[in-house]
Amino acid sequence: MLLSGDIGLFISFLGIPFLTFSLVDLTKAKKNNKPMKAAATTLIISLIATSVGFAMIEPEENDVAEKETPAAIEKVEEKTEEIKTKPEKPKEPEKPKKEQFEKVRDLKVHYIDVGQGDSILVQLPNGETALIDGGPESSSQTVLNYLKEQNVEKIDYLVATHPHEDHIGGLPIVIQNFEIGNIYMPDKTHTTKTFENLMSAIQNKGIKFKTPIAGDMLLDKEGLNLTVLAPETNINDDNLNNYSIVLKLNYKDNSFLFTGDAETEAEQNMLNGNYDLKSDILKVGHHGSYSSTTNKFLEKVNPEYAIISCGAENKYGYPHQAIIDKLEAKGIQIYRTDKDGTIIIAVDNEEIKIDFKKTAKPKKENAPPKEEKQSSYKNSQPNQSVNSNGESNKNSSNSGNTSSNGAVSKPKPPATDGVEEVYITNTGSKYHRGNCRHLKKSKIPISLKKAKSQGFTPCKVCGPPQ
Incomplete structure (x- = not known):
C-alpha cells in the first residue's frame, strides 16, 4: 500500500521533466517569434504538479515525526515508572546500643x-x-x-x-x-x-x-x-x-x-x-x-x-x-x-x-x-x-620494704657480694664473661660467688674469673 508521501514523490519526479521541457519550449518559441501559449500552459501545469508532489511529501514527514514523538515520550514515561517502582535500597540496620551499667563502686x-x-x-x-x-x-x-x-x-x-x-x-x-x-x-x-x-x-x-x-x-x-x-x-x-x-x-x-x-x-x-x-x-x-x-x-x-x-x-x-x-x-x-x-x-x-x-x-x-x-x-x-x-x-x-598502708622505704641496691658479675645460660653448667660466644641464646647475669655456690664452673673458652 502506497503512502501519500510516496505518491507525492512520484508526482514530483514526473513533473520535473515536463517543467524542464516546457521551459525549453518557451525559450525556443520566444527566440523564433512563435506563439508561446502552449509552452506557457505546459510550464504552468508542470509547475503545479511538481509543487503538489512536494507538498504531499512534507505532510508525510510531519506525520512520521508526530508518530515518533509519542513513542519517545512513552519510553521516557516507562523509565520514569521504572524509577518509581524500583525498590529502594534497604538501609543498614543500626548497631544495637550496648546495655548501660550502674556504677556502684570504683x-x-x-x-x-x-x-x-x-x-x-x-x-x-x-x-x-x-x-x-x-x-x-x-x-x-x-x-x-x-x-x-x-x-x-x-x-x-x-x-x-x-x-x-x-x-x-x-x-x-x-x-x-x-x-x-x-x-x-x-x-x-x-x-x-x-x-x-x-x-x-x-x-x-x-x-x-x-x-x-x-x-x-x-x-x-x-x-x-x-x-x-x-x-x-x-x-x-x-x-x-x-x-x-x-x-x-x-x-x-x-x-x-x-x-x-x-x-x-x-x-x-x-x-x-x-x-x-x-x-x-x-x-x-x-x-x-x-x-x-x-x-x-x-x-x-x-x-x-x-x-x-x-x-x-x-x-x-x-x-x-x-x-x-x-x-x-x-x-x-x-x-x-x-x-x-x-x-x-x-x-x-x-x-x-x-x-x-x-x-x-x-x-x-x-x-x-x-x-x-x-x-x-x-x-x-x-x-x-x-x-x-x-x-x-x-x-x-617501691623497690624496698613496704608497710601495709602503702608507704615505701628507700630501696637498697642489689647485693653484688663485692665480686665481679658473670653470666650463665638457661641450660648450661658453665659461667662466662659477658662477651662469650656461648651466650648467644641466653645471657643471665649472676654474681661470681653465687654462680660458684650453685655449682657452675668457669667456661674454658672465655676464661672468666675464678
Missing part, C-alpha cells in the same frame, strides 16, 4: 602476692567480681583470706588461665567457699594431681566450665567490657603456657591486659589477629621470663605500667634482667609483687591510683615447671598516683 584490680604464681582479683564497677587464677596450692589460704577481707561473696567470672600449679593450685578452695557464676578454662587438660583437684571442685559445685577463644566477650557493657584475646582455636603446642587465656579489661578510657603465662608464640598469634592490644597496665607474661614480652608485642601494648607477679628470690630468676631492661628502656614504670607485695590499682573518675599491701615475710613458693637459672634484677619504679592527663605524683621508691 574499679579495683588486686595483684595478690602469692609468691611464685599469679592471682588477680578484679572488683568491677558494676558490682561484679572476677578472679584470674588462684596462685599455687601453698598460697590457697592467702587467696581465700584476701578475698574475704575484700568482702567478696560471689565470683562472677573465675578464670583459670592455664593448667599450671602456680596458677590453679589455689582455685579449688576458692570454688568451695564462694558462690561462682561462670568458670573459664582453656581447652587443654593436664595429668597432675593439682588439675584433678580443680576438676573435682568444679564437678562438686555442679558447674560446667566454658572454653573461651580469642574474640569472645565475657562482659560487654557500654564503657565496660572484658574481652578474650587468646588462645586461638586449634592450637597444637606442647607448651601449656601458650594455651593461656589472655584478657583485656576496658573501663572508659582505662585498660588492663592480663596475659597469664602466654609466651612468644601466643603473643605472635595476638599480633597476627590485629587485636587492639593497647593497654595502660600490662601484667607481664610468665612472671617476667624472657620467653614472653617480645619487642613487637610490647610496642603494640605500649603500657604506662607493668606488673610482675613472682616470688622473692625464686630459683628461676624471675623477672629476667632482659625484660627489666626492656621495660625500663621504654620508660614503663615497673611494680613487682616480690618487692611491693600485693599491688592494688584503683580507677576513680579516670584517675589511676596505685597502692601496696606488703606481707610480713616474702614468699618463696614453688614455680612453674620450666626450670631456669637465677638472675639479678634492677629496682622497680616509684609509687605514684596518676591522673587521666598522665600527670604523676611520685611518693617514694
Whole structure:
C-alpha cells in the first residue's frame, strides 16, 4: 500500500521533466517569434504538479515525526515508572546500643602476692567480681583470706588461665567457699594431681566450665567490657603456657591486659589477629621470663605500667634482667609483687591510683615447671598516683620494704657480694664473661660467688674469673 508521501514523490519526479521541457519550449518559441501559449500552459501545469508532489511529501514527514514523538515520550514515561517502582535500597540496620551499667563502686584490680604464681582479683564497677587464677596450692589460704577481707561473696567470672600449679593450685578452695557464676578454662587438660583437684571442685559445685577463644566477650557493657584475646582455636603446642587465656579489661578510657603465662608464640598469634592490644597496665607474661614480652608485642601494648607477679628470690630468676631492661628502656614504670607485695590499682573518675599491701615475710613458693637459672634484677619504679592527663605524683621508691598502708622505704641496691658479675645460660653448667660466644641464646647475669655456690664452673673458652 502506497503512502501519500510516496505518491507525492512520484508526482514530483514526473513533473520535473515536463517543467524542464516546457521551459525549453518557451525559450525556443520566444527566440523564433512563435506563439508561446502552449509552452506557457505546459510550464504552468508542470509547475503545479511538481509543487503538489512536494507538498504531499512534507505532510508525510510531519506525520512520521508526530508518530515518533509519542513513542519517545512513552519510553521516557516507562523509565520514569521504572524509577518509581524500583525498590529502594534497604538501609543498614543500626548497631544495637550496648546495655548501660550502674556504677556502684570504683574499679579495683588486686595483684595478690602469692609468691611464685599469679592471682588477680578484679572488683568491677558494676558490682561484679572476677578472679584470674588462684596462685599455687601453698598460697590457697592467702587467696581465700584476701578475698574475704575484700568482702567478696560471689565470683562472677573465675578464670583459670592455664593448667599450671602456680596458677590453679589455689582455685579449688576458692570454688568451695564462694558462690561462682561462670568458670573459664582453656581447652587443654593436664595429668597432675593439682588439675584433678580443680576438676573435682568444679564437678562438686555442679558447674560446667566454658572454653573461651580469642574474640569472645565475657562482659560487654557500654564503657565496660572484658574481652578474650587468646588462645586461638586449634592450637597444637606442647607448651601449656601458650594455651593461656589472655584478657583485656576496658573501663572508659582505662585498660588492663592480663596475659597469664602466654609466651612468644601466643603473643605472635595476638599480633597476627590485629587485636587492639593497647593497654595502660600490662601484667607481664610468665612472671617476667624472657620467653614472653617480645619487642613487637610490647610496642603494640605500649603500657604506662607493668606488673610482675613472682616470688622473692625464686630459683628461676624471675623477672629476667632482659625484660627489666626492656621495660625500663621504654620508660614503663615497673611494680613487682616480690618487692611491693600485693599491688592494688584503683580507677576513680579516670584517675589511676596505685597502692601496696606488703606481707610480713616474702614468699618463696614453688614455680612453674620450666626450670631456669637465677638472675639479678634492677629496682622497680616509684609509687605514684596518676591522673587521666598522665600527670604523676611520685611518693617514694617501691623497690624496698613496704608497710601495709602503702608507704615505701628507700630501696637498697642489689647485693653484688663485692665480686665481679658473670653470666650463665638457661641450660648450661658453665659461667662466662659477658662477651662469650656461648651466650648467644641466653645471657643471665649472676654474681661470681653465687654462680660458684650453685655449682657452675668457669667456661674454658672465655676464661672468666675464678
